[in-house]
Amino acid sequence: xxxxxxDLVVIGGGPAGYAAALYAGSAGLxxxxxxxxxxxxxxxxxxxxxxxxxxxxAHVHRTVVDSARFGINVAEPTIDFSVxxxxxxxxxxxxxxxxxxxxxxxxxRILRGQGRLGSGRTVTVTMADGSIETVVGRHVLLCSGxxxxxxxxxxxxxxxxxxxxxxxxxxxxPRSAAVVGGxxxxxxxxxxxxxxxxxxxxLEGMDQIVPGVDxxxxxxxxxxxxxxxxxxxxxxxxxGHTPRADGSGTTVHIEGGEDVEVETVVVxxxxxxxxxxxxxEGTDVQVDDRxxxxxxxxxxxAEPGVYALGDLIDTPAxxxxxxxxxxxxxxxxLGENPLPIDYSxxxxxxxxxxxxxxxxxxxxxxxxxxxxxxxxxxxxxGNSRAQIIGETDGMVKIIAEAGPDGRxxxxxxxxxxxxxxxxxxxxxxxxxxxxxxxxxIAAFIQPHPTLSELFGESVLALTGRAxxx
Numbered sequence: 001x002x003x004x005x006x007d008l009v010v011i012g013g014g015p016a017g018y019a020a021a022l023y024a025g026s027a028g029l030x031x032x033x034x035x036x037x038x039x040x041x042x043x044x045x046x047x048x049x050x051x052x053x054x055x056x057x058a059h060v061h062r063t064v065v066d067s068a069r070f071g072i073n074v075a076e077p078t079i080d081f082s083v084x085x086x087x088x089x090x091x092x093x094x095x096x097x098x099x100x101x102x103x104x105x106x107x108x109r110i111l112r113g114q115g116r117l118g119s120g121r122t123v124t125v126t127m128a129d130g131s132i133e134t135v136v137g138r139h140v141l142l143c144s145g146x147x148x149x150x151x152x153x154x155x156x157x158x159x160x161x162x163x164x165x166x167x168x169x170x171x172x173x174p175r176s177a178a179v180v181g182g183x184x185x186x187x188x189x190x191x192x193x194x195x196x197x198x199x200x201x202x203l204e205g206m207d208q209i210v211p212g213v214d215x216x217x218x219x220x221x222x223x224x225x226x227x228x229x230x231x232x233x234x235x236x237x238x239x240g241h242t243p244r245a246d247g248s249g250t251t252v253h254i255e256g257g258e259d260v261e262v263e264t265v266v267v268x269x270x271x272x273x274x275x276x277x278x279x280x281e282g283t284d285v286q287v288d289d290r291x292x293x294x295x296x297x298x299x300x301x302a303e304p305g306v307y308a309l310g311d312l313i314d315t316p317a318x319x320x321x322x323x324x325x326x327x328x329x330x331x332x333x334l335g336e337n338p339l340p341i342d343y344s345x346x347x348x349x350x351x352x353x354x355x356x357x358x359x360x361x362x363x364x365x366x367x368x369x370x371x372x373x374x375x376x377x378x379x380x381x382g383n384s385r386a387q388i389i390g391e392t393d394g395m396v397k398i399i400a401e402a403g404p405d406g407r408x409x410x411x412x413x414x415x416x417x418x419x420x421x422x423x424x425x426x427x428x429x430x431x432x433x434x435x436x437x438x439x440x441i442a443a444f445i446q447p448h449p450t451l452s453e454l455f456g457e458s459v460l461a462l463t464g465r466a467x468x469x
Contacts, residue, residue: 006032008333009123009137011115011278014041015319016310017143018099019326025106027334032135033108034115034125040096041145042271042311043319049095050168051188053088055351058195062353069390079196081172088168111135116279117142121305124279139305139333142285142293143322144278146271146311151180153240154267160243160250161265164189174198174263178252180238182209184350186268187221191352194230201231201260203238203252210350214362214415216377216397221417224354224393233257241265273312290314297340298332299325307333321346347429349422354394357425360413360432363399374400374408376458380418382468384449394418396458398428400438408438408462414455424452431459438462 008024010017013035021031038045064077103110113127121140125133148163150156158166167189173196179186182204194200202209202225208218209225209232222232237255244250249263273291280287284302286294293308295301301308309325311317324341331338350356366373380386380394394417400408414428431441442463446456460466 004133004135006030006109006135006137008032008139008141008330009115009121009135010034010141010143011117011123012041012141012143012145012310012312013037013039013110014143014145014310014322015043016145016312016322016326017041017141018103019323020141020143020309020330021108022102022106023327023330025103025108027330029330029334031106031108032111032137033103034111034113034123034135036112036114036128036277038096039099039103039110040092043322044095044099045092046165046168048319049092050088051164051185051192052351053091054084054168055188055192055353057084057087058192059353062195066390079173081170085169085171114277116277117283117285117306118279119282121303137305139307141326141329142275142278142301142306142308142312143310144274144312146273146317148267149269149272151238151267151269154180154238154265156267159247159264161241161267163267167266176200176249176262177264177266178203178260178262179266179268180252181268181270182206182211182232182234183268183270184210184348184356185270186266187225187350187352189266189268190225190230194225194228195353199229201233201262203236203254203260204232204234205237207235209234210356213350213356214358214397214413215364216395217356217358217415217417220393220395221352221354221356224417227393228353271311271317275312288314298338299329300332305333315341315343316346316348318346318348342433345429345433347425349425351422354391354418355421356417357421357428358413358415359425359429360411361399362413362415363397366399366401366412371412372402373412374402374406374462376400376408376461378454378458378461380451380454383451383454385451385453386419388449389419391419394421396454398438398455398458398462400462407464410435410437411441411459416455418454419451421451424455427452427455 007029008031011034113125176199179190182202190200239253241250241252252260292314299307299309310322328338347359376398381392386392397415399413401410403409411431441459446453
């Protein structure tokens with residue numbers, strides 16, 4: 001191959017793109033990554049990593065605030081948010097350097113510019129200095145990612161109205177905030193700001209916050225939020241806002257409801273794919289009316305040798321799903337016949353307080369699919385480790401298929417809400433994906449005292465016998 005020809009050309013250096021390049025490089029393929037901004041994409045620079053860094057700042061703050069109940073008395077803590085932002089940026093910078101270092105060691109070439117796909121798997125790159133470079137791939141991966149969705153009547157100015165991009169770089173914590181959208185991202189922002197002292201209201205158009213989460217978990221989260229002073233309004237429609245003349249805040253208008261006076265508005269209604277930057281002239285790549293690139297179960301587009309993955313396609317917009325898609329795609333182009341990803345069983349993690357994590361079917365989804373089910377629910381209030389750390393809000397809910405005799409069999413879904421459940425989901429995820437039965441899981445010993453033993457207690461109860469439940 002010439003210097004402009006590669007086994008794999010990736011347009012977009014986010015989790016899908018850089019993971020594909022790294023995995024392909026480890027298989028001995030020559031790769032090029034085209035990225036107009038920074039390697040790492042939304043996840044690393046304006047999403048997962050900075051959001052969790054600020055959530056950890058909130059965790060440290062509330063630990064200090066609540067320390068008196070452990071007998072540790074400290075003065076009223078103050079927040080220097082510039083230090084928090086600097087620490088966040090340092091973490092991001094270290095991880096960015098790490099990814100670029102890995103790409104370099106795998107001999108992947110990074111082209112810093114905007115890539116557009118044409119016929120014959122030719123990618124034209126407009127470099128940062130305005131020059132043009134053309135590369136050709138035996139295979140091309142489209143991974144141009146997504147941008148925050150916005151709302152009519154809420155023009156983003158970065159001061160009063162913000163999206164996730166602006167929230168993650170704001171210089172200080174607002175005294176009050178309305179979060180429009182009570183999904184995963186909205187709940188994380190609401191939780192973070194509330195723990196840092198903001199008065200927060202969540203405005204969600206659906207009938208429950210975190211739509212798609214098992215309703216028992218969503219109701220438990222709402223109660224926990226209310227107990228912390230976070231107001232939650234569901235089934236509401238925002239129609240616009242009227243900024244104050246002095247620029248100190250705004251009034252959010254609710255259709256048929258009471259207006260909300262806040263200092264800032266966070267629009268958190270999801271993200272939209274970005275196929276518009278990719279060119280695609282002279283190709284058979286197809287885009288639907290929502291902006292998603294159409295692919296088959298192995299992420300292949302209609303253009304031979306061209307794949308699309310990550311936020312660009314209509315699959316769960318999760319970095320770890322993008323990693324999995326990247327691995328599957330590289331295995332496919334190598335002819336290794338990988339199994340398609342079962343998106344109904346991927347792990348989900350939401351990092352608000354309390355955290356939420358789940359895999360597999362909700363109770364209603366299992367019933368709608370025709371399963372007879374048995375359900376086990378256990379709360380952290382009875383868990384010794386949760387009492388020790390002072391975080392007892394939450395529950396573990398397990399959905400299992402009922403056999404002809406009514407006894408619980410295969411685990412269909414595991415749903416958790418509570419302290420550090422994002423770190424506890426592993427055994428539940430494996431149970432769902434290995435199609436394990438409750439009898440098989442119950443035979444394993446859970447360490448005591450741990451938060452994770454509540455999963456074991458919930459499974460044990462499904463066998464018809466229990467210890468503490």
